[in-house]
Amino acid sequence: MLGSIGIGVIFVMVFGGYLLAGGKLAIIMKSLPFELMMIGGAAVGAFLVSNDSHVLKQTGKDIGKVFKGPKWSPADYRDLLCLLFELIRLARSNPVGLEEHIEAPQTSSIFSRYPKICTDHEAIDLICDTFRAASMNYDDPHQVEEVLDKRMETNRHHALHSSHALQSMADALPALGIVAAVLGVIKTMASIDQPPEVLGKMIGGALVGTFLGVFLAYGIVGPFANKVRAVVEEDDHFYQLIREVLVANLHQHPANICIEVGRQNTPHTLRPSFSDIETALRSLKQDAA
Template structure:
């Protein structure tokens, strides 16, 4: 919602101010299709040149995040803590043997299948299962496990945030592409130097539209879009950090309830369940699960 409001504000303030100052839109409207073709087309071409196909497709797929925000909602964080509680409790009370069937085939696990939204995230499920698998292989040094998890998280976050980096690179290049369009407009003007001043003025105005559009699009839209996408990726990353916090706390010998309480502290404030809310969620888990 705020992104849509922001877009409207940018347009109203820029073009409203231009109009109130006595500006005329005829030069802008006449030059805009050709300038946008040069600037926008060059920006898209440079975007395709500078990024892997996977990044290009992910950018197109993730663009909606600018308006929808992070995929994880408050209930998802509560579900994640409940899932980790069940896993760590099973491991502590029944041993690693009881856990093997769940981590080897999570799709048929009575624990994992309770939380279908988490099941749809392949990285989250694989991250949990791979870490627990390391624990069942007697890798119980909390520091080694934490280091291994940190490397996985860093790699995943870097790859997930590629679209934000790609868009920021595009934003950085747009002003220069606007100058390219403006220079071409000046070349056109110089080619018609013998024309009357009124015509030359229109040519120069059209050339300056290129500079305006490059800067306007870069700093008014693409740059802010890239910044917000990065913020979304950072918040989504905290979901996976909670997995690390809980499982490392478990390795330090904490009870399942304490481990998930440590993980609860890493939940973004606006999504964080209270102590009582989490306790209620854990109490609602049927005793036969696991």
């Protein structure tokens, strides 16, 4: 919603201010299709040259994040803490019984209680792989912790590919706008024998290229890149919570303490309250009784 509102504000303020100042849209609209073809086409072509098919698909999906926002809500963080609590409690009371859940989470009675989390394969794999590694009796829990850190850093790096690609496009657009403007000037110079009113319109049309390149860079594509990065970084807190809880479990802290460690390390805008977690965990204990 905010993404759509922001784009609307950009167009209304820029073109509204231009019209109120006495500008005329006719010259912009006449040149826009050709300038957009040159600038937009060159930007898309450069994007295709500099990225592989995986980044192209990921960027297409990530653009939706500009309008949808982060994937996880405070309720999802509460559900994640409840899921981890159930798994930790089972791992300590019945390690053999845990295996059926981490080896086949898609059919697990525990995981099935949290359908939204189950749709995120990376979150599920992160949980299951860490419990599996813990069952291998590592001499030092820091070994598993180091593996977790490297894995999360790699995932974060890949998740930010589309943001970097969009930012590269935004950086190139002003220069491409100048290219289009120079071509417009070349066209104008070829018609130097025309009267001033004709040359004025041709020069104005050439300058539309410079305007369009800067406008798209700083008004559209650049903000899109920043928003995608912000959403990726906020969603990364979800995986960071998994890390914090499971590392605390590796150090053999009580299950309730492990959950509280994860809750405390969640940003306050996403952090479920202590009472909410207590109520949810109490309900789980009653169901298991």
